[in-house]
Amino acid sequence: MTRYRQLVLILLALELLAAVAIRTSAFNRPAALPVSELGIQEDGLLADMRQLEASHDPASPHSWLTMADFYSTFGLLPQAEYCLQQATLLGPLDEDGLMFQGIVLSRMGQLVQAQLSFQAVVDAAGERQQDARVELALVLLRQEDVAAAETALRAAQAEPLIKLALARLLIRTDRAEEAIQLLDQMLERQPGAMCVIQLKGWAYEALGNDRLARQQAELAQRHIQLTEMRTSTRLHERAMHQRYGPGRYLVESGRHEQAGDVAATVASMQAAVEAMKPLWRYHYAMRLAVLQLNQQQAQLALPYLAAVIQVEGESAEMWDLIGDAWQQLEDPQRARKAWLEGTRYKASKSIVVNQLLHQKLAESYQLAGDKEQADRHAGLAFFERGRLAWRENDVRQALTSYTEAVGLLPENASCWFHLAETRRAMNDRNGARDAYQQCLELAAEHGRAHLGLSLTAGSSN
């Protein structure tokens, strides 16, 4: 054998040894993070992601789980799954890791595998057992495994979301009476829970009890209290959004505000608005504008308010603030014009604005000596105040406000209708009947007034 061939064979042998060593992990280097391209994403979030990636320790299972958590929250699910796999290679997942694995698999639609992860956490009977029971029940419902889902729902009943799901399942499987018992238990704890009242109405509907079904349906119309429907997973996701990206600055701004540091509050909010570029979150721009208005800096606030209208479209809320800005800039005519534009729309995000707009207009017209318009807007402000009270089941306040409203706006059919509904809710049937009739004189085809009138017929107080 030539010297050359000996050398080659030695090299070959060394290479084979190296290959075996790498395969058996003797020299296996930890894997790198996967490519994480977010497409169009907020600058602030992107920066946070790169920073997190830069500090990632590939030898640490915890670090892999942290990355998986981030990727999962912000929509990079294959990346999250990959990180979980890497963490698993470094050792068995603990309870949190298994729980998180289940959540990622569940979000990726791998329901059977997710179920196994949640079941493992339930079986481990540790601190996350209840969270896992909730997720297990939900994942079984998603697979329409009704029998297993019912068992899991019963085991996870502490959560209102799960109780409601169980009640719905009972109604749909001809056990509405049991559902009513369950819903009554919930109402003992939270008497104003709108969804619970509503579902109870549907349970009566399933039992064929139309009277009680209608009663619950009407009750649900004047309650707003929402039941906590978020699982621990959802709450965690919300926390992640507050920890990274523009949300981080929003939270920071809130903290400064609570501490009374106005300058820092505004600065943080400005940072939040910068961090959301090139995307857009309307309430960030709106909050910044409100802070600036609070600092008597209308000239700074106005461009943000205009931007919201350009990007999102007009709304009552925006015109209300724009009116405030002009008022601050000592231009009452423009302020009034802006508030008037606001009354073309109905506020939904901050519904007190509907009342505020009319209140401000009433004052503005009063100052301008226009009593007719001042009274009109004062009446509409009472009407909106009545609606606010009604939706919170404060029928006494609603009655006062609607009564004031019809006094100022006797030609407004809506005011009479809502006064009638309020009187009926307070068992003032004669008063309700009168108000329905007033409404129908002004709007003969008001269907809900006809219905209300029919419900008051044949009886008196």
Place this chain on the structure above:
Amino acid sequence: MPLEVRKLKRSLPEPTVVEILSLSCKFLMNDTQSQAVRDDREQPARRGLGSSTSRIIDSFLLSLVVGLAVLLAGQWNAGDTRPRLDSPIEAHPRSTAVSWTRHSLQLPHQLDPQLLDLLVRPGDKLLPREQEARVTHVQFVDFWQRGQQDILVCDASGNQVVLYERQQDESWKALVLADRLQVPAHATVVDLDQDGDNDVLVSILGDILPSDELIGSVILLENQDGTFKQRTLLDDVRRVADVQPADLDGDGDIDLAVAVFGYARGGILWLENRGEGQFRDHLVLDRPGVIHVPVADYDGDGDLDLATIVSQDEEEVWGLENDGQGNFTPRLLYFTHNFDVGGGGLVKVDLDQDGKMDLLLSQGDNLEFGHGWPQPYHGCVWVRNLGNWNFSADQIGSLGGSYATRAGDMDQDGDLDVVMVSMSNDWTDPKNPTIVWVENEQGKFTRTWTIDTRPVELITLDLADIDGDGRLDLVAGRLRVPITVAPAAAPIAVWTSKGASP
């Protein structure tokens, strides 16, 4: 030779494993050559067959050394290379039976000049900004009854209803029929006043985001010789998502069925036409999240019934049986215990062409999390009318984030296929479809074909032959979901069919 290697090594700042191994190979190669020369010089007798076999063996061994070295280096270096992950989502192929060309439409975006005066201080300028793409409804319609399909669009961030008229040169001209509407969700074309021209009923949502407030309404855009007068037919209700015209009480005039989506509370109303433009509202069903209310004679008894999809946490399809006089009996046709299914809409179509009206239900709205991801149950459910208010339900086709469905004969084989658009998908992978069609093969829907992968986030769809070539063309609208991972895309896309792929 080693000298050359050393020189080279010094010239490289930080040689990688691959480079070192490559240089070693070079050394070996040079050594091999020198050995061969030496052998040739010292042992001329060895020339011939034996020598050439030896060279082949040497070359083979050398190749083995080099190959293994490269593999090892690759494996070692892999630790530093970030792997690019493939999307686990199945990418449907494209059919050769039919292909399309995509055209993009932009929305007109202009603020009333009178409002500008309230948005900027005198002397200042308003910075240009892009409006969010929030197209809530698109449809093909021969609006002016001229034998030409136009496109009617509801734009929920521009608060406008826009008609795109197709021009001779195949371009589109935008005409704003109404603006300053508070988030229009749906436009229904009907000659409500029966004066021979088309009016438009607009379902006013009031807010694109969840809200349970009384912010919805129904607005009539009354066509008065090409200008449109706005008149409110219903207000003081929660968010309205759909209005459909029909004579529901058999008195010969046009009544309206209204889907009040609301949020946690909503329902179906019907508005009885009382003449002279007056309508009286009646409650038909008290359920939240009703999206569409398709009207048809579902039981074949000669009067028009209603159907509706109840979304939110209920995920049901209801039939509302009409007694012919506007009295409705509710019938639950379909429900799922999976309250994450995300119902997106309901359309009527006799899919199997058996004379009984079926329903197609879109399932795929899963934006509860910030980023919707395809689920196995996303797609279209065929709620098939078996007669006498019996319906079966089968999933046909699978598309992550499926939000709207239409049926049409896409491949011109005489049966009805199904087209779906997707609102949410893994948009980081450009292979994932945003619009697909599912082929009807003798009543079986097994093959799904990608039509396109852009624009993304589509929630509304319609089909019609707009160019008169006998093939169905498509239009879809985009609703941008804030802070989701998605590439930039046009708000409206039109696909013209080109027939079979070349």
